[in-house]
Amino acid sequence: MRLILLGPPGAGKGTQCKRIIDKYGMAHLSSGDILRDERAAGTELGAKAQGYMDSGELVPDDLIIAMMAGAMAKAAGNYVLDGFPRTVVQGEGLDSALAGAGEKIDAVVNLVVADEVIAARLTGRRSCPKCGAVYHVENLKPKTDGKCDKGCGDLVQRDDDKPEVISNRLKTYHTQTAAVVGYYESKGNPIITVDADRDIDVVTAAVLAELDDVSA
Numbered sequence: 001m002r003l004i005l006l007g008p009p010g011a012g013k014g015t016q017c018k019r020i021i022d023k024y025g026m027a028h029l030s031s032g033d034i035l036r037d038e039r040a041a042g043t044e045l046g047a048k049a050q051g052y053m054d055s056g057e058l059v060p061d062d063l064i065i066a067m068m069a070g071a072m073a074k075a076a077g078n079y080v081l082d083g084f085p086r087t088v089v090q091g092e093g094l095d096s097a098l099a100g101a102g103e104k105i106d107a108v109v110n111l112v113v114a115d116e117v118i119a120a121r122l123t124g125r126r127s128c129p130k131c132g133a134v135y136h137v138e139n140l141k142p143k144t145d146g147k148c149d150k151g152c153g154d155l156v157q158r159d160d161d162k163p164e165v166i167s168n169r170l171k172t173y174h175t176q177t178a179a180v181v182g183y184y185e186s187k188g189n190p191i192i193t194v195d196a197d198r199d200i201d202v203v204t205a206a207v208l209a210e211l212d213d214v215s216a
């Protein structure tokens with residue numbers, strides 16, 4: 001299956017992707033995680049991306065499209081895209097790469113959450129830099145405060161989960177990314193719209209119920 005998860009920052013894309021891959025055994029291709037890995041490894045791409053990420057702007061389309069094409073090539077047609085595409089240009093780049101290989105996206109899931117909910121989600125987010133697990137200080141607490149449940153060590157707060165960057169990320173979402181939903185609608189892709197302002201397990205149940213039909 002080839003899936004796309006859309007939604008604003010903090011909608012729960014990464015959280016739901018982990019549960020989707022647990023069930024269907026696909027690769028989780030998070031453009032944000034890949035960029036953070038590039039930065040940690042000190043690559044040229046990581047250095048180019050740094051300033052955009054720290055200020056809540058989008059990394060240029062050409063860099064992202066090339067990066068994700070490389071990741072998809074390794075995933076053998078069984079993946080969920082998280083955080084990509086984030087512009088209509090990226091959607092077009094993805095579609096032309098897929099069409100060239102005779103492939104298509106099987107489902108687009110759009111997680112819908114109001115802006116007012118997002119700030120509390122992002123300021124409370126804590127992530128494991130080693131395994132990528134995502135927690136929340138109130139909504140999804142680790143068993144031991146500040147430590148990853150899988151024994152990896154300390155959890156961290158992302159630098160871009162600070163209030164001043166969050167407001168710019170939301171602005172970026174509304175001006176550049178929200179239109180991606182309309183892009184897929186106009187292409188005739190069925191969009192699975194899920195109210196993501198509900199308990200994490202309730203959202204998971206709603207997403208998986210829809211995906212069972214897609215994978216059948």
Ligand code: ADP
Pocket residue numbers: 007008009010011012013014015016121122124125126134135136137139140196197198199200203
């Ligand atoms: P995204 O990948 O869309 O940016 P995450 O999956 O990282 O979002 O979730 C952002 C934060 O919100 C995390 O701390 C996560 O634990 C929490 N979260 C995710 N889904 C929900 C939900 N349905 N209700 C409450 N908190 C949630």
Ligand code: AMP
Pocket residue numbers: 009031032033035052053054056057058059060064082083084085086087090160169
């Ligand atoms: P995320 O982990 O998805 O919240 O992404 C963190 C940051 O990485 C974003 O604020 C952007 O600066 C950058 N980024 C991630 N994915 C993309 C993308 N598809 N296009 C452009 N920039 C991206």
